[in-house]
Amino acid sequence: MHIGYVSSDEEMRTNAALSAVAESAKREGLALAGTVQPVDPGGVHEKCNIVLGLLPDGERRNISLNLGPGATGCRLDAAALEEAVMVVHDRLPSAQGLIVNKFGKQEAIGRGLVAAIIEACDRGLPVLVGVSPQWREAFLAFANGKAIELPPEEAHLLDWLRAACPELPNQ
Numbered sequence: 001m002h003i004g005y006v007s008s009d010e011e012m013r014t015n016a017a018l019s020a021v022a023e024s025a026k027r028e029g030l031a032l033a034g035t036v037q038p039v040d041p042g043g044v045h046e047k048c049n050i051v052l053g054l055l056p057d058g059e060r061r062n063i064s065l066n067l068g069p070g071a072t073g074c075r076l077d078a079a080a081l082e083e084a085v086m087v088v089h090d091r092l093p094s095a096q097g098l099i100v101n102k103f104g105k106q107e108a109i110g111r112g113l114v115a116a117i118i119e120a121c122d123r124g125l126p127v128l129v130g131v132s133p134q135w136r137e138a139f140l141a142f143a144n145g146k147a148i149e150l151p152p153e154e155a156h157l158l159d160w161l162r163a164a165c166p167e168l169p170n171q
Contacts, residue, residue, distance in 0.1 A: 001129065002164040003117075003126075003147040004127070004157070005103070005131045005143075005149055006129070006149075006150050006152045007129065007130070007131045007133060007153045009133055010073070010152075012039050014101075015037040015101065018153055018157070019038050019098055020154040020156050021099070022034075022056075022058075024129075024158050025097075029153055031056060031095050031096045032095055032099055033094075033114070033116075033120075034054075034095075034098045034099035034101075034113075035054060035101045036053045036055065037130075044105070049062070049064055049128040050076065052101065054084060055091070055099060056095075061083070062077075063077050064076060064077055067136065075124060080110075089119065094170075095125060096125065096166060097125050097127070097161055100116070100117060100127065100130065101130050102129075102130045102135075103129050103130070103132075103138070104132065106134070107139075108142075117129070125166070126165055133158070
């Protein structure tokens with residue numbers, strides 16, 4: 001089982017690293033399933049606007065509820081997240097690896113992309129997970145000592161994926 005995780009105190013660094021790795025892996029022909037949270041240079045980054053890019057094609061899905069002007073909290077649209085999770089599950093059989101943009105509150109309670117992580121591990125696929133510092137303990141408990149911390153640097157993450165990804169049967 002190969003589980004690597006990336007965690008940074010710098011806002012957007014993990015998202016940027018995972019998105020860049022997904023793009024580079026795609027150019028190299030690595031078949032990945034999963035999610036990234038794209039960071040658009042020069043774009044407006046609204047903390048409560050959660051948009052996922054679904055791998056391998058990058059299809060974007062907004063998984064946040066619009067609470068309207070004046071709202072002070074963020075709201076995850078759990079139904080939209082579950083729809084994205086179903087797409088990830090459907091894509092796992094043809095994947096060489098899984099990227100999960102964030103192990104967060106949903107994953108800490110056993111929801112979200114937890115089942116995809118478990119399925120990928122059962123299939124012998126490497127899993128690369130973004131972990132925010134506030135959910136690190138929950139992630140490490142979930143991984144049960146089997147995850148290794150990786151620096152949030154594209155080149156290092158891509159090297160790790162290249163080494164860990166099995167070849168597809170028809171390659």
